[in-house]
Amino acid sequence: MNIRQIIEKGAIELKINGIEMPKTKARMLIQFILNKPRQYIIVNDQKNLEKETEETYFKCIDMLKQGMPIEHITHQKEFMKLNFYVDENVLIPRQDTEILVEEVIDIAKKMKAKKILDLCTGSGAIAVSLAKYIDNCEVTALDISPKALEIAKLNAKNNEVENKITFIESDIFGNLPLEKYDIIVSNPPYIKKEIIKTLNKDVQREPRIALDGGDDGLDFYRKIIKESYEYLKFKGYLCLEIGYDQKKDVIQLINQEDKYINTYSKKDLFGNDRIVVTLLGI
Numbered sequence: 001m002n003i004r005q006i007i008e009k010g011a012i013e014l015k016i017n018g019i020e021m022p023k024t025k026a027r028m029l030i031q032f033i034l035n036k037p038r039q040y041i042i043v044n045d046q047k048n049l050e051k052e053t054e055e056t057y058f059k060c061i062d063m064l065k066q067g068m069p070i071e072h073i074t075h076q077k078e079f080m081k082l083n084f085y086v087d088e089n090v091l092i093p094r095q096d097t098e099i100l101v102e103e104v105i106d107i108a109k110k111m112k113a114k115k116i117l118d119l120c121t122g123s124g125a126i127a128v129s130l131a132k133y134i135d136n137c138e139v140t141a142l143d144i145s146p147k148a149l150e151i152a153k154l155n156a157k158n159n160e161v162e163n164k165i166t167f168i169e170s171d172i173f174g175n176l177p178l179e180k181y182d183i184i185v186s187n188p189p190y191i192k193k194e195i196i197k198t199l200n201k202d203v204q205r206e207p208r209i210a211l212d213g214g215d216d217g218l219d220f221y222r223k224i225i226k227e228s229y230e231y232l233k234f235k236g237y238l239c240l241e242i243g244y245d246q247k248k249d250v251i252q253l254i255n256q257e258d259k260y261i262n263t264y265s266k267k268d269l270f271g272n273d274r275i276v277v278t279l280l281g282i
């Protein structure tokens with residue numbers, strides 16, 4: 001079988017098993033197994049493959065058919081043009097979250113932020129990107145999961161920002177020393193408990209602790225919005241990723257606190273509400 005044929009066969013198997021983006025995944029898989037860039041696959045699509053390569057490929061196709069995310073096979077995910085190691089202990093960073101990171105970078109540059117806190121850091125996608133793209137800024141990355149923190153540390157090292165990030169194992173603010181930050185950013189778990197079992201097979205393979213936002217999906221927003229003011233400098237920013245249908249509820253939680261001003265939201269590339277930003281004003 002040549003490269004073109006194996007991609008076609010792999011894609012058909014994925015498609016009939018209801019896997020999304022079958023052709024892309026079938027191509028990414030052979031790229032990964034051959035350890036070659038996309039360009040090589042395009043130029044050499046008539047190249048015959050060894051039996052062993054074919055066997056490995058179809059073993060991986062079987063894993064994908066069972067709902068394993070491709071990133072759990074390749075252990076790679078690009079985010080903010082940086083490479084991140086991922087496995088089953090962390091949420092695979094989403095492109096949607098780049099909107100949040102870009103907004104925080106803009107704010108940080110305008111206010112010359114010196115200290116940023118990333119709550120619920122997971123793979124470190126947000127913390128590492130901020131450390132990479134903002135000069136003269138210390139980042140604190142916090143997560144309840146020690147395994148996630150190990151991965152975040154590895155990603156900081158691989159992206160050469162380990163000296164700019166402090167890692168803290170903590171249940172939200174529980175173990176965090178009382179310090180003041182210019183910006184607190186978070187992409188917390190925000191899926192309603194009941195919805196999780198209806199999500200795609202590959203999302204269900206991600207750590208439940210990274211998804212479960214409680215009965216109404218708002219548990220983490222409640223805590224973060226209530227307690228952030230103690231950790232924010234005056235006129236410091238709280239920047240949150242939200243689910244597409246959570247804008248009204250999250251803004252209501254912010255307004256209930258009577259401490260924040262100038263709240264705004266932004267949409268993602270698909271037109272869905274994706275972030276809410278507010279300012280500690282009182």
Ligand SMILES: C[S@@+](CC[C@H](N)C(=O)[O-])C[C@H]1O[C@@H](n2cnc3c(N)ncnc32)[C@H](O)[C@@H]1O
Pocket residue numbers: 090091092093094097119120121122123124125126142143144145148170171172187188189190209210211
């Ligand atoms: C939605 S993931 C976000 C990961 C990463 N920030 C990103 O955007 O890709 C949420 C993260 O929150 C962490 N988490 C869950 N409960 C937590 C808690 N009580 N305190 C701190 N972190 C928590 C999970 O371990 C997970 O890494």
